Amino acid sequence: MTSPTALTAAPEIDPALYREVLGHYPTGVTVVTALVEDEPIGMVVGTFTAVSLDPPLVAFMPTTGSGTYARLAGATAYCINVLAHDQQDLCRTMATPGDDKFAGVAWHRSDIGAPVLDDAVAQVHCTPEQEIEAGDHYIVLCRVQGLEVARPVTPLLFFQGGYGGFSPAGMAARGDADLIAALRLTDTARHEVERLARRLRCEAAVLVGVGPDELTTAFSAYGGTAEMVEALGQRIPLIPPIGEAYVAGAAPEVVEHWLSKVNPKDPELVEQYRTRLASVERRGAGISFLGGDGPVEYEQLGAALREYGTGELTPAREREFRSLLANTACFFQDRDLVPTEDYRVGGIVVPVRNPEGDISMVLRVTQLPEEATGAQVEAWIATVQQSARAVERQLSAGGRDALRDYRAWYDADFPM
Template identity: 45%
Template sequence: MNVELDPIHFRQVLGQYPTGVAIVTAVSRSGEPIGMTVGSFSSVSLDPPLVAFMPDKNSTSWRALQDSGDRFCVNLLGADQENICRSVAVRKENKFADIAWRKSPQGSPLIVDSVAYIDCTIEAVHDVGDHNIVIGRVQDLAVENASYPLLFFRGGYGSFRPLSLAARDIDLLDQLRLIDFARPHMDELAHHFDSEVTVTTLLNDELVLAAAAGRARHQIVPRQVGQRERFRAPLGTVYAAWGEPALRERWIENSGQSATPEQIEEYRQIPDRVRDRGVAVSLVRKSPAPDGVSPARGAEAWYNPESLDGLEGFELRSVSAPVFDARGRVAFALTLWGTRGGPAARATVEEYIYRLLEACEAATKAVGEMTNRDIR
């Protein structure tokens, strides 16, 4: 059945679905950078690695890209690059006159400070309606700037500002079900301190950042939900502190050859210290950085000190504590991130600890009630 649809109504309805904004670039046969703005970029296949975008057949920018050859680069724009998006979309010539770019591995324009790039060769072009579907085979790709992306939504530009995220890994489904019961307490904690609360789970020998709420004020690059780290000292102390002796030993052994005998001895004392205090505490001491080294790289981390006295010269990085299931096992760990730029006064650290433990206790109660129902 053929149905005639009003194009304006079609756009209005489809505009309720946000799309990312990308610029597809190439180099013309005369050596000039060319490109077009698209809101239809998508991944297609993992094996082989394929992506797609859908340009209007009548677009002069698309014709220029076709004429340039079989190479192109997709630049995923950041939230602060709306002006670049407009420049490329509006200008007919010299689109890159005021845009900073460098060559991608394949030689196409790579826009500086874009969120990511995907370097491709054309695999196929399909003729569909008033658009083409361009399939690209990925040759190279990387995250350039892990900031928030620029989105097109309801006829205008905006950005994605998540206050709550959860990993989608299939092997985390049981943990994510438990974490859902802690979300109200995470959100409240993040709002109170205007910071970020993250959830870490232990899966085999990996620490997985499973969920997050809020965002730390000092944070430049958002913590990546789904990110995995090896379970090793001094990371994941909460699990070592409340785990079986065998788990503690594995935590120490996984620290590898880089740990000195003195560090190993310190690691052996930390779990009991953390368990007695109820939380793991991470501090940062800013030391003078050598010439040419950024201040962040000149910072020295200090994990779980014996005393919370004499913290002058330090900043509070984070405090972490466990949430238990109905059997008394650590279901996951909550981490409340500090606000950088100020001293870690003992009163400040103690407030963070008190509030975190209060949230963990409430989450433990909610998780315990849920798991008790499952046990019955």
């Protein structure tokens, strides 16, 4: 513990340096609200912090010169509203001095009588307990009276004087410019994708790797009654069982990286995925089946993948997403196709290799006709494989430049 004497004897700290260095530490953004004589008051506060669990205490630190805090200090109940990534405008309104901060702002009164801002991520309902003077700020210690997560989305962050959002480590969305080399490469598959959609009366797409953790839909085409359900540029996680055609037969470190994401970390499940990869590699295609008696509906998986694609998953939501994926292994089980039996196929994925033999993209067909015999499914697989071979021939002829650009971009960003 530092003694008060040591504090006084501390060297002079340049205020600019203090701001500069502490600006390297990011904070969330909250609005502390209260009703004072029935009038809503709000103050933007980045210094909100959890303090104690037992008893439940939180704190925030207003500057002693704040006119807004001078008014808040008279209140008996507060609501600490955690702002969401899309509430920057609200933050600006609340941080601008003036009397009409709440004009046009949607809010309602909490049980303890403080304004709850609509669309904020979470609320901490509390009452002031102690006001401690600390230099040019107060530390306002509050007792928690209630808590809620109203909207579990990613929060607004404040860092070095600017606003931003949160993206989970290793899963950051690629910038548009980064995708150009990937898109150029998949252009070689455009003709075959269109042909596949027409021939199989389905949705056909080409997927390309945009890092060790994701694929993206680079181009898609629609035949028959197939409709667009997945936006171009959709991010597809390389989390088992998703992405098997991209990983089966890839370099050992790619396979191990994919398997390391199996959740829950059940050795039996990992073995099941290994066997599945071996079979996809042997067959040169992966097939997923609709229906089944698994705990997750195929449609639910589609919806979760689309949510993942928005790039706004919080770590908590991502954990839920991974365990949902773990329950979808049932769609990806190996089945020997009996020529005369009927099957409901969810999708077929076939890898496309570059002239060096590495997997560089994946052709995928979905929304295939509802029911088909084993013989028909085998014919579909052969058709997709024919298209994949045609793209490979193009890659070794004209597509070499595109391939070189893509490799150069990928290796610079993701040396493995």
